[in-house]
Amino acid sequence: VYLPVPDDFGFLPTVYSHGWYALPPFAVTGHQLQRVLVLPGNRAVRCTISAHRNGLRIVAGIRDVTASDRRSITTQVRQCLRLDEDFTTFHSEARRHRRFRWIAGAKAGRLLRSPTVFEDIVKTICTTNCTWSLTTLMVRNLVGLLGPRGGDGATGFPNAEAIAGSSERFLRSEVKAGYRSPYILEFAERVASRKLDPESLRSPDFAESLYESLRSIKGMGPYASESMLRLLGRYEHLALDSWVRSRYYSLHHAGRKVRDATIERSYAPFGEWKGLFFWLEMTRDALGKKIRIIPQTS
DNA sequence: GCGTCCAGGTCTACC
């Protein structure tokens, strides 16, 4: 399957935009993004996505790809790589500031996301108050123990029904989600019973109340909700956590700690895009280590 | 080897 991309789309800057690429069922091998997608009929299929002169090349690990499979694959890949989101305003804004000019040059700005809002929320809860290695462990266990399996051993992300069908004890002892277990279970139960539809959060109808809607999910505090807002295409919050704070201290204050309000104030001029400028500036060197075209901070 | 601290925080109770 070949997929055309917008001119301002950068494949690797999107793949490496944040840690999601390393969390199953995403993986990276060489310059290819692997993703186990769940196709109609709850079939898990490993797909390999790579940059190609005509856009993107997607190879599915099944013999017969039907027209409906093809539609499902391209829809999900478009979602993950945000091919339908418009970044022209953002890039022209980036060109106006010397310190952000590299962003437009590198075609960066799109943040990798999951095919479903459900998956992004569960993963975000798994990032709170723990090390990245523990996040990886929790997600790996969720996928490995509850995800749908494909023919070649490919395992997709479990749907709400699968997680809701487990138990708090299982999530604690097997998934190692600890005190987050009741939060994840409650969220999955609400989604499985149709009391909550996470996909509806993409709708413009939620524009005003999006933050409050996310905060109403147990386990989604200020950091997690602001981080989720970013994945939903809203960049007006900084989503401060211990990692970006320490990054900010070392980049702008020689490692000296400053108050959150100081950080907020320094990005206030960048308005609705400030969260994205902030994130890209904080992760620029990490991205540069993955992709040579990104200039390192001098 | 063992105890302590903290990590890509959040919730609840209490003031």
Next chain:
DNA sequence: GGTAGACCTGGACGC
């Protein structure tokens, strides 16, 4: 509306 204390887990660190 602001704050203290509890909370799973595992890796880093000091002793």
